[in-house]
Amino acid sequence: MVRLPRRIDETNVTEFLASFDNVLSDCDGVLWKTGKVIGCANDTINRLQSMGKKVLYVTNNSTLSREQYVDKCQKLGFQAKKEDIICSSYVLAQYLYHQQFNKTVYVIGEDGIGAELDHVGIKHTGIGADPAPTNEKILTVAETRELDADVGAVAIGLDGQFSFPKMIMATSYLLNSDILFLATNPDEMVPVNREDMTCPGAGALVSAVETASGRKATVVGKPSEILFSVIKRNHNLDPARTLMIGDRCNTDILFGKCCGLQTLQVLSGVTSYQNLQQYALGEKIEENNFLADYYLPELGGLLDLIDY
Ligand SMILES: [Mg+2]
Incomplete structure (x- = not known):
């Protein structure tokens, strides 16, 4: 059995705080849920910054651009500059830009991806509504649409307007290897902020296609090392x-482990302590990398320990 994460407490908090200079913090489920700060996550991040720790906000959520994330951070009481934001929309655009990609991207996703592609001068199509027709059969869509001959990539992120016609278009482009x-x-x-409801993520749309x-x-976001290579281009971090x-084991914690980082699991998002116990007992090798070095019920708990 692999070792469960150690809870940070009065006995190890000093050693823990001394062990890192840089923080990569996930956002949804760690700092906030939808538009609400989780506990005193903002005060905790601000305290870490005032202790001299460099903080980057690393989110797989692609619906916003870096500029929009700076606004969101500031509105919720987190200090952030554009270069501190590493969102998957930005990573996607950087990845294509550094490959000298010069064609059009067919995007299933929201404005955040469009803004980041615009920023590096990469053309895109597909963002916005493309609803299923009510007065014709869906097969007609597949037989009557035209493909854009300049499309050289299909990119999928979270899209509140995901539809069957979008899936038809993405799948048809992908016939060309x-x-x-x-x-x-x-x-x-x-x-989300309800126990009885959930919201499917981008992975569900990716799986469909x-x-x-x-x-x-x-995948360019966590757990992919592509994201860490984009961070390293602009920030000099010792892993x-x-x-x-x-808060998510198969993205955040796995990413940390694969890139040689220290890891802190919080239980304020999609993972419970029971899940950790299941991973510790599980036989899948990959699940060993789902277990962080440390855990806390929520990030704000660290502030109490710093002040202890
Ligand atoms: Mg999260």
């Missing part, structure tokens, strides 16, 4: 002195 297939992130769901196309998307904080 020269067309790249990218996903911002594999998250199964996004945490993977099933239909028989192809596997390249051994960097802490990844996250």
